[in-house]
Amino acid sequence: MALHETFSLGVDPELGLQAEVAALNAQFEDATAQDILRAAIRHQFAGDIALVSSFGADSAVLLHMVAQIDPSTPVLFGDTIKMFPATLLYRDELVEKLGLSDVRTFKPSKEDLEANDPAGMLWMSDTDACCHIRKVAPLERILTGFEAWISGRKRFQSASRANLEVFEIDQGRVKVNPLADWSAADILDYAKAHDLPPHPLVAQGYPSIxxxxxxxxxxxxxxxRAGRWRGQDKTECGIHWPTHGKEIDGSGI
Structure with missing residues (x-):
C-alpha cells in the first residue's frame, strides 16, 4: 500500500486504538522504516511520541534515523544503575555524533530501591522483580503524557518477537516498531553505509546487551538474545509484555 503524502488517516477516535492500529498496519504494510518514522514523528503523533532506546547493540541505526527526521525527538534511556560502563560511554558518543538534543535518562526511584533492593542483589533471587523496579516502573513514569513510543525490536531477535507488528497497543499507547522486518544483515549494512560506531561489547561476543x-x-x-538471563525461562525484561504494569505489585512490567 502506497504511503500517503501526508499522514491524514483520520481514524474515528470512537473506534479506539484497536481500529487505529489495524489501519496503520494496513497503510504501512510496504513502507520503509524511514517513512514509518517520518509519518509517526511529524504527523500522526507529532509532539506526543518518544523513542525508547537501550543504546545497545543495534540502537545506533534507529537513533540515526530519528535524528535525521527530527533530532529534538525525545529519546528515553533507562539507566538501571546496573549497566555496563561501556553502554553509558556509547550513549554519550552517539548523542554527540548524531546531534540528539533531548535525551532523557530515567532511573529507578530511591524509594523502590530502599524498600525492595537495598543491597542491590535482587537480581540474584528474583529477576522479574528486579526488572520491574529498575526498568518497568521507571519507564511507565517517564512515558506519562506521551501518546506513542518507538521501539527497536525486530522479528529475528527471538522466537517471542517472531510475529511482531509494526504498530501495536501498549498500555493505552501506540508502540511503533519500524525495524520489525529488518534482518541482522540489514542492520549491519545500514550502520556501515552511515558510518555508525558499533557498541564496543558486540565485538566481544555480546549481540544483545x-x-x-x-x-x-x-x-x-x-x-x-540467548545471553540475556542465561539459564532462566526469561527472554524479556518486561517493558514489552502486553500485561506491562500488572505483574509484580499489582500495578508492573
Whole structure:
C-alpha cells in the first residue's frame, strides 16, 4: 500500500486504538522504516511520541534515523544503575555524533530501591522483580503524557518477537516498531553505509546487551538474545509484555 503524502488517516477516535492500529498496519504494510518514522514523528503523533532506546547493540541505526527526521525527538534511556560502563560511554558518543538534543535518562526511584533492593542483589533471587523496579516502573513514569513510543525490536531477535507488528497497543499507547522486518544483515549494512560506531561489547561476543549481571556472551548459532538471563525461562525484561504494569505489585512490567 502506497504511503500517503501526508499522514491524514483520520481514524474515528470512537473506534479506539484497536481500529487505529489495524489501519496503520494496513497503510504501512510496504513502507520503509524511514517513512514509518517520518509519518509517526511529524504527523500522526507529532509532539506526543518518544523513542525508547537501550543504546545497545543495534540502537545506533534507529537513533540515526530519528535524528535525521527530527533530532529534538525525545529519546528515553533507562539507566538501571546496573549497566555496563561501556553502554553509558556509547550513549554519550552517539548523542554527540548524531546531534540528539533531548535525551532523557530515567532511573529507578530511591524509594523502590530502599524498600525492595537495598543491597542491590535482587537480581540474584528474583529477576522479574528486579526488572520491574529498575526498568518497568521507571519507564511507565517517564512515558506519562506521551501518546506513542518507538521501539527497536525486530522479528529475528527471538522466537517471542517472531510475529511482531509494526504498530501495536501498549498500555493505552501506540508502540511503533519500524525495524520489525529488518534482518541482522540489514542492520549491519545500514550502520556501515552511515558510518555508525558499533557498541564496543558486540565485538566481544555480546549481540544483545542489557544489565551487567544478567547479560552473557552468545555462542555462534545461538539466538541473539540467548545471553540475556542465561539459564532462566526469561527472554524479556518486561517493558514489552502486553500485561506491562500488572505483574509484580499489582500495578508492573
Amino acid at each position: 542489557g544489565c551487567m549481571p544478567c547479560t552473557d556472551k552468545v555462542a555462534p548459532g545461538e539466538d541473539p
